[in-house]
Amino acid sequence: MSTTDRQEVLRHACTCGRGEYVVEHCSPDHPWARGYWYEADIICPECAAKYVLEVREKKVVRVAKTDVLARAKKETEWHAKLREIEEHADSQGHYDALARWLGSFRSVAAAFRATRGLMLTTSEGTFRKRFSPTKEWAKRTISYRELPAALKNVNRTDPVLEDLVKEAETLWNTSRREPAILEAIYN
Numbered sequence: 001m002s003t004t005d006r007q008e009v010l011r012h013a014c015t016c017g018r019g020e021y022v023v024e025h026c027s028p029d030h031p032w033a034r035g036y037w038y039e040a041d042i043i044c045p046e047c048a049a050k051y052v053l054e055v056r057e058k059k060v061v062r063v064a065k066t067d068v069l070a071r072a073k074k075e076t077e078w079h080a081k082l083r084e085i086e087e088h089a090d091s092q093g094h095y096d097a098l099a100r101w102l103g104s105f106r107s108v109a110a111a112f113r114a115t116r117g118l119m120l121t122t123s124e125g126t127f128r129k130r131f132s133p134t135k136e137w138a139k140r141t142i143s144y145r146e147l148p149a150a151l152k153n154v155n156r157t158d159p160v161l162e163d164l165v166k167e168a169e170t171l172w173n174t175s176r177r178e179p180a181i182l183e184a185i186y187n
């Protein structure tokens with residue numbers, strides 16, 4: 001069983017002054033393990049309702065909880081958009097068309113060359129092991145970002161799909177935006 005060594009490195013008054021911010025330096029309790037991380041806690045119901053202590057690149061910063069929740073919401077919306085893209089593509093028969101295209105190559109190597117850049121799989125070895133010219137494989141392996149490009153190979157264009165992909169990209173980029181730092185707590 002693995003345990004964690006913890007050492008408190010900071011304990012000071014929280015923003016409202018009625019509680020505390022606590023930062024612990026943590027490392028795995030194994031002689032051969034390396035590395036460390038920080039864990040931070042807000043011991044104050046009032047400040048915990050308003051703020052989050054985030055660990056960024058081994059620094060601890062205080063950010064607004066509303067920002068953290070907004071970012072999580074964008075992530076959820078991004079996941080929902082991916083499902084929408086898949087359902088839409090399915091309903092239009094795109095994956096069936098792509099499966100027929102994948103089945104039209106003379107060899108796996110030819111399929112790899114033709115689909116390189118469209119697939120999440122990047123090495124030819126992995127491709128060889130997993131390739132199957134089926135709808136399920138196409139669904140699993142073609143990145144949603146590349147779906148409009150993949151469809152060009154089967155002479156299909158789908159403006160609705162292209163808009164959905166753009167919406168997904170916007171959600172993704174927004175969900176990656178880090179909340180503004182209100183205060184550096186520890187570094």
Ligand SMILES: [Zn+2]
Pocket residue numbers: 014015016017018019020044045046047048
């Ligand atoms: Zn407080």
